[in-house]
Amino acid sequence: MRTASLSIDPAFVIAPVNRRTFGSFVEHMGRCVYTGIYEPDHPSADEDGLRTDVLELVRELGVSLVRYPGGNFVSGYRWEDGVGPVEERPTRLDSAWHTIETNAFGLNEFSRWAHKAGVETMMAVNLGTRGVQEALDLFEYSNHPGGTTLSDLRVSHGVQDPHGIRLWCLGNELDGPWQLGHKTAHEYGRLAAETASALRQRDPSLQLVACGSSHRQMPTFGAWEATVLEHTYDQVDFISAHAYYQLEDDDLASFLASSRDMDDFVDEVVATTDHVRAKLRRSKRINISFDEWNVWYREESRQLRAGWTAEDWEVAPRLSEEPYTVADAVVVGSLLLSLLRHSDRVTVACQAQLVNTIGSIRCEPGGPAWRQSIFHPFAQASRLARGDVLRTVLDAPVHDTARFGQVPSLDAVVTHDAETGEIAVLAVNRHPDEALTLEVDLRAFPAARLTEASLLSDDDWRATNTQQQPDRVAPRPNPRVSLEDGTLRAVLPAVSWSAIQLGV
Numbered sequence: 194m195r196t197a198s199l200s201i202d203p204a205f206v207i208a209p210v211n212r213r214t215f216g217s218f219v220e221h222m223g224r225c226v227y228t229g230i231y232e233p234d235h236p237s238a239d240e241d242g243l244r245t246d247v248l249e250l251v252r253e254l255g256v257s258l259v260r261y262p263g264g265n266f267v268s269g270y271r272w273e274d275g276v277g278p279v280e281e282r283p284t285r286l287d288s289a290w291h292t293i294e295t296n297a298f299g300l301n302e303f304s305r306w307a308h309k310a311g312v313e314t315m316m317a318v319n320l321g322t323r324g325v326q327e328a329l330d331l332f333e334y335s336n337h338p339g340g341t342t343l344s345d346l347r348v349s350h351g352v353q354d355p356h357g358i359r360l361w362c363l364g365n366e367l368d369g370p371w372q373l374g375h376k377t378a379h380e381y382g383r384l385a386a387e388t389a390s391a392l393r394q395r396d397p398s399l400q401l402v403a404c405g406s407s408h409r410q411m412p413t414f415g416a417w418e419a420t421v422l423e424h425t426y427d428q429v430d431f432i433s434a435h436a437y438y439q440l441e442d443d444d445l446a447s448f449l450a451s452s453r454d455m456d457d458f459v460d461e462v463v464a465t466t467d468h469v470r471a472k473l474r475r476s477k478r479i480n481i482s483f484d485e486w487n488v489w490y491r492e493e494s495r496q497l498r499a500g501w502t503a504e505d506w507e508v509a510p511r512l513s514e515e516p517y518t519v520a521d522a523v524v525v526g527s528l529l530l531s532l533l534r535h536s537d538r539v540t541v542a543c544q545a546q547l548v549n550t551i552g553s554i555r556c557e558p559g560g561p562a563w564r565q566s567i568f569h570p571f572a573q574a575s576r577l578a579r580g581d582v583l584r585t586v587l588d589a590p591v592h593d594t595a596r597f598g599q600v601p602s603l604d605a606v607v608t609h610d611a612e613t614g615e616i617a618v619l620a621v622n623r624h625p626d627e628a629l630t631l632e633v634d635l636r637a638f639p640a641a642r643l644t645e646a647s648l649l650s651d652d653d654w655r656a657t658n659t660q661q662q663p664d665r666v667a668p669r670p671n672p673r674v675s676l677e678d679g680t681l682r683a684v685l686p687a688v689s690w691s692a693i694q695l696g697v
């Protein structure tokens with residue numbers, strides 16, 4: 194069997210693990226909100242209409258932060274439609290997803306949900322059809338303690354304490370022609386800078402995210418980031434990145450190597466931000482908020498959008514409810530490895546999305562909730578990755594892929610918590626059909642003991658979890674892991690995700 198070896202040393206640190214790497218995304222899209230996190234008639238619903246079965250899974254997933262309310266949705270959204278007495282809220286057409294928005298769920302309901310889920314809120318403002326004033330109004334309603342019209346309005350809506358939201362997205366994907374209020378980089382850069390500086394006049398401690406490109410294949414990618422940052426550099430903290438991957442033409446080898454694209458994408462955005470830094474002669478660095486990433490079979494949504502007619506607007510239709518496979522879970526795991534490896538510059542990340550729509554969690558109206566295959570690598574990485582991400586030296590066999598040429602068959606990240614002594618080895622075997630042995634040299638950690646070793650793999654990489662078989666795909670203990678004479682050895686089957694923990 195082929196062998197991949199990994200060398201590590203506690204002194205070689207990339208960066209601390211950011212808890213914000215384990216963010217997610219709730220958009221008013223499909224059934225993410227309605228009959229997803231919120232379903233007042235559901236048997237598990239609490240006094241706020243929130244599904245407690247879904248809340249429990251969100252906590253288990255280990256999500257740290259959630260971006261809200263979109264996405265494409267935010268570019269046509271009026272936040273004030275979603276506050277106040279529910280019976281007085283307007284019903285609107287949402288052009289982004291061709292959906293009827295009842296506004297039964299809005300800012301205050303989301304904040305209550307976020308509090309119960311134990312997650313930080315990342316709020317997006319509408320810079321598609323709206324601008325500076327509406328962003329300021331939302332900030333005043335949401336974050337000001339009281340004594341002004343909008344903050345008192347919040348109090349009159351039964352929310353005494355301000356929401357205290359620190360992290361704000363200045364619009365969404367405004368480089369995309371599909372976006373309501375699509376703009377050139379100059380137009381967006383100016384608007385984002387004006388909005389950012391107005392928000393900072395209210396609260397200089399806010400953390401602000403300017404929109405980067407919608408994806409790396411956008412014709413304006415690179416130039417967009419540079420121009421936007423030239424306008425906004427002094428006002429913002431982050432530039433966003435978005436990426437979705439899918440199996441194409443049954444090319445499993447290329448699909449499994451998707452994180453190569455994410456690695457390159459991050460490196461290119463970092464290079465672009467640092468280019469602007471040099472050009473403007475600034476000392477601060479702009480970090481990346483990778484606030485949309487996942488596996489997403491987008492063709493279905495594209496076809497759906499092309500086929501929409503004037504008559505078929507619906508409330509909370511089923512959109513992009515992907516039945517995720519074992520291979521999808523391995524790709525999600527490897528994308529997490531890429532984000533962790535870039536922890537020095539990617540300091541916020543949001544998997545898109547949380548429930549039903551492209552979701553790690555699936556649930557049925559009035560029915561059960563269950564974990565999709567992709568739930569597991571995220572939950573394990575969030576639980577086990579602690580302390581610092583270590584710089585690893587990897588010597589792995591390679592294999593050919595049509596899209597990326599030769600790639601190492603193994604990808605791995607190691608974290609080390611100096612306080613507890615715990616080490617996590619997170620790894621994927623991304624070869625489509627060959628197992629390999631991973632060897633990790635642990636001589637620098639003489640007290641290390643194996644505490645947990647699990648494997649997500651299956652004879653059928655197309656296997657999924659369903660309502661009838663919710664645990665068909667799940668991590669199981671890996672009996673072929675040992676620690677002897679300072680070397681950790683693990684046999685990793687083809688198309689697999691592994692999580693190994695060592696304690697002292």
Ligand code: AHR
Nearest residue numbers: 263264265266365366545
């Ligand atoms: O997450 C789904 C959609 O993908 C978001 O609304 C949009 O920002 C992106 O194109």
